[in-house]
Amino acid sequence: xxxxxxxxxEAVEQGRPVALATVLAGPxxxxxxxxxxxxxxxxxxxxxxLDDRVREEAATLLARGESGRLTVPWGxxxxxxxxxxxxxxxxxxxxxxxxxxxxxxxxxxVLGFRTIVLDARGAFATPERFGHAHELIVRWPAxxxxxxxxxxxxxxxxxxxxxKIDNPALAYAVRSRARYIGALGSRKTHARRVAVLKEMGxxxxxxxxxxxxxxxxxxxxxxxxxxxxIMAEIVAVRNNAALVDPRR
Amino acid sequence: MRELLPEIERxQREGKQVALATVVKVYxxAPRPLGAKMAISSAGEMAGSVxxxxxxxxxxxxxxxxxxxxxxxxxxxxxxxxxxxxxAMSVGLACGGTIQVxxxxxxx
Numbered sequence: 383x384x385x386x387x388x389x390x391x392e393a394v395e396q397g398r399p400v401a402l403a404t405v406l407a408g409p410x411x412x413x414x415x416x417x418x419x420x421x422x423x424x425x426x427x428x429x430x431x432l433d434d435r436v437r438e439e440a441a442t443l444l445a446r447g448e449s450g451r452l453t454v455p456w457g458x459x460x461x462x463x464x465x466x467x468x469x470x471x472x473x474x475x476x477x478x479x480x481x482x483x484x485x486x487x488x489x490x491x492v493l494g495f496r497t498i499v500l501d502a503r504g505a506f507a508t509p510e511r512f513g514h515a516h517e518l519i520v521r522w523p524a525x526x527x528x529x530x531x532x533x534x535x536x537x538x539x540x541x542x543x544x545x546k547i548d549n550p551a552l553a554y555a556v557r558s559r560a561r562y563i564g565a566l567g568s569r570k571t572h573a574r575r576v577a578v579l580k581e582m583g584x585x586x587x588x589x590x591x592x593x594x595x596x597x598x599x600x601x602x603x604x605x606x607x608x609x610x611x612i613m614a615e616i617v618a619v620r621n622n623a624a625l626v627d628p629r630r
Numbered sequence: 631m632r633e634l635l636p637e638i639e640r641x642q643r644e645g646k647q648v649a650l651a652t653v654v655k656v657y658x659x660a661p662r663p664l665g666a667k668m669a670i671s672s673a674g675e676m677a678g679s680v681x682x683x684x685x686x687x688x689x690x691x692x693x694x695x696x697x698x699x700x701x702x703x704x705x706x707x708x709x710x711x712x713x714x715x716x717x718a719m720s721v722g723l724a725c726g727g728t729i730q731v732x733x734x735x736x737x738x
Binding site for chain 1: 631633635642650654664705706708735736737738
């Protein structure tokens, strides 16, 4: 393996967004240009002017987060390129190291998420129960959330059933850029939660971002079935699937 | 790509050559999106997928042929699979779509 592959692998492993342009046909077949989000990169297609041109197009695709095919006219040539875009994995932040969280981490891992479990209660948040999570943070979730750089690629689920843990975490989550926010609990529990959040100064619009009762209604009851329902909803929301009504 | 890295690294440690196959064009409905990848070792092992399993066997053949060529120009190849390709009928995609796959040695 050469320097381009090594740099590419490193970016993928570190979750750094990266585009890799490859010439698919003609005399330059197989030549590559690696481009990072800041426009810097590695490799060459043989001519600096061409590199600049392709780097610009690859950076546009990278910013859009989509792999794509490019045709770049260059003198007498017309270059046929594929630009492969690799984005960091989505993150699932789980507030509450409860029983449901155990299969939830398993399923989220399989779906390619980076899993982070937060719970201040050391009896729940043990490495024995959560050795499969990417991160286990034994502190108050509401204190940790602001340190996690929550972005559109982050989903948050709140599972403790304990108002003094859940509500401050939710109050922070609804003002973050998180793509998905779900809270465990019945409609009755959620109604009570909404009242408390309002008292905390959270707006109706912010509260409406919380998906509760959490998960698609698959009729399941076991922790594993509920974990599937939660992941199914997260997948649907991330894919803008029609079955997930944003006004729910 | 992330999920293929452990296999690729293992093959490397075992002294095997590695080829990479990437879906670079999708026409119609296809089971795997643009950018889907499969890695193939010179021993014929594979990781990942470029279709729902319809064309992987043919891609392994292409990859092995590519790795058998001496290093230098002409090892990479762009191949197309689908029902519209009569030559590829035996490995046509059941879903009716067509895909283009770029197969290359991982030597860069």
